[in-house]
Amino acid sequence: xxxxxxCNDESAGAEGFDRAEVxxxxxxxxxxxxxxxxxxxxxxxxxxxxxxxxxxxxxxxGLPATATAAHWPVAWVGLDALEALGLIAxxxxxxxxxxxxALAATxxxxxxxxxxxxxxxxxxxxxxFATAVAMAxxxxxxxxxxxGRLALRALSRHA
Numbered sequence: 001x002x003x004x005x006x007c008n009d010e011s012a013g014a015e016g017f018d019r020a021e022v023x024x025x026x027x028x029x030x031x032x033x034x035x036x037x038x039x040x041x042x043x044x045x046x047x048x049x050x051x052x053x054x055x056x057x058x059x060x061x062g063l064p065a066t067a068t069a070a071h072w073p074v075a076w077v078g079l080d081a082l083e084a085l086g087l088i089a090x091x092x093x094x095x096x097x098x099x100x101x102a103l104a105a106t107x108x109x110x111x112x113x114x115x116x117x118x119x120x121x122x123x124x125x126x127x128x129f130a131t132a133v134a135m136a137x138x139x140x141x142x143x144x145x146x147x148g149r150l151a152l153r154a155l156s157r158h159a
Contacts, residue, residue, distance in 0.1 A: 102154035
């Protein structure tokens with residue numbers, strides 16, 4: 001890391017500096033090219049994402065309006081258990097100063113946002129929907145935002 005030191009001719013001689021080094025504020029550093037395997041993985045993911053676009057149309061036009069799920073409670077308990085685990089892991093790692101908390105925070109933010117989405121879109125009209133919206137706005141999305149902020153701060157601090 002470079003430190004920018006400002007000095008004039010008088011202070012340079014007084015502090016033992018022969019001359020001041022001029023460091024541009026915005027260096028045009030070239031980003032290192034990712035490894036070949038990383039580039040391939042990136043393009044594979046882009047291709048898979050693009051391949052999903054037609055599938056979205058198939059789902060939007062072909063799925064029934066309602067469905068019965070055999071393991072509905074297991075799905076929701078499992079999702080909430082993963083959220084609890086993610087919050088605990090993120091909190092413990094952050095409290096210890098372990099920068100890996102960014103990974104846990106990212107996963108947890110994603111789980112919380114998905115939970116808010118599915119709670120609100122699968123709830124019955126009326127009281128169930130009002131409860132889902134209240135939970136999303138009062139707990140899930142604020143926690144997701146906090147986790148996202150923690151992850152971004154950790155990534156920008158260590159970049």
